[in-house]
Amino acid sequence: MTRRLRADLALVGITILWGSTFVIVKSALASISTFVFLALRFSLAAVVLAAVYRTAVRRAGIGPGLLAGSLLFVAFAFQPLGLGLTTPSKSAFLTGLSIPMVPLVSSLVYRNKPRPLEIAGILIASLGMILMTSLTLASSLGFGISRGDILSFLCAVVFALHIVVIGHFSPIVGFESLTVVQTATAAALALLVFPFAGPVRLHLTPGVAAAVIVTGLLATALAFTTQAWAQQYTSATRAALIFALEPVVAWLTSYWLTGESMANRGKVGAGMILAGILLVEVRKPK
Numbered sequence: 313m314t315r316r317l318r319a320d321l322a323l324v325g326i327t328i329l330w331g332s333t334f335v336i337v338k339s340a341l342a343s344i345s346t347f348v349f350l351a352l353r354f355s356l357a358a359v360v361l362a363a364v365y366r367t368a369v370r371r372a373g374i375g376p377g378l379l380a381g382s383l384l385f386v387a388f389a390f391q392p393l394g395l396g397l398t399t400p401s402k403s404a405f406l407t408g409l410s411i412p413m414v415p416l417v418s419s420l421v422y423r424n425k426p427r428p429l430e431i432a433g434i435l436i437a438s439l440g441m442i443l444m445t446s447l448t449l450a451s452s453l454g455f456g457i458s459r460g461d462i463l464s465f466l467c468a469v470v471f472a473l474h475i476v477v478i479g480h481f482s483p484i485v486g487f488e489s490l491t492v493v494q495t496a497t498a499a500a501l502a503l504l505v506f507p508f509a510g511p512v513r514l515h516l517t518p519g520v521a522a523a524v525i526v527t528g529l530l531a532t533a534l535a536f537t538t539q540a541w542a543q544q545y546t547s548a549t550r551a552a553l554i555f556a557l558e559p560v561v562a563w564l565t566s567y568w569l570t571g572e573s574m575a576n577r578g579k580v581g582a583g584m585i586l587a588g589i590l591l592v593e594v595r596k597p598k
Contacts, residue, residue, distance in 0.1 A: 331561025340523035354499035356528030373485035377493020397460025414552035437588030443581025487540035
């Protein structure tokens with residue numbers, strides 16, 4: 313098994329992890345405000361990562377880590393803010409635009425041109441995302457643009473930048489240093505912002521505690537460490553394409569736990585996302 317294949321499989325694993333936490337996070341947010349939850353989640357992850365990699369932080373990694381952590385926090389902040397001011401399907405579609413944005417940003421900033429099969433996979437997966445979010449292209453580009461739509465679009469831009477930054481700097485400064493600094497930066501920003509981000513709500517129920525622990529240790533500390541390691545060996549475009557699996561996993565988890573159904577159009581979209589990901593694994597015969 314090649315390093316790139318191992319890296320791609322690792323990214324699939326953390327995407328499954330991220331998608332499977334949607335249900336518990338949604339349940340927890342009924343008892344805790346969003347920015348308090350983010351502060352707890354990132355703070356727990358930062359403490360654990362600092363303990364594990366306390367000797368791995370390099371001075372060269374501080375600048376890239378600060379940039380990556382700032383992008384990470386802004387993306388996580390824009391997502392709920394945008395969702396609160398637009399429809400869920402529109403928010404999901406606009407946030408999903410980060411997938412085709414990654415090769416564009418990577419090409420513009422670092423002159424990294426994606427392979428033709430990667431471009432084809434991106435296009436197929438993006439069309440699948442449109443079907444999964446129950447939006448036609450015409451309706452998504454309609455005249456009714458709200459502040460929530462703008463925030464969701466900015467969220468997509470920032471997520472794309474984050475993926476590209478991780479892919480560029482991880483091989484240079486080391487994934488351990490990059491992960492520790494970016495997580496600590498996101499935690500510090502969340503702690504700074506939450507007192508001013510609306511009413512502070514915290515009812516420490518078992519569900520909230522479980523959500524903080526699971527997302528802090530697994531969906532943040534483990535997941536972002538794995539992402540930084542994997543993107544040393546695979547392209548940012550491939551990473552973005554694999555991350556398109558997240559809504560598919562989220563729906564499957566919700567179906568299994570709550571019985572949530574999906575229209576046939578959404579199932580076709582999920583299949584197209586899978587097809588787009590498999591397409592980039594096609595090898596040119598020697």
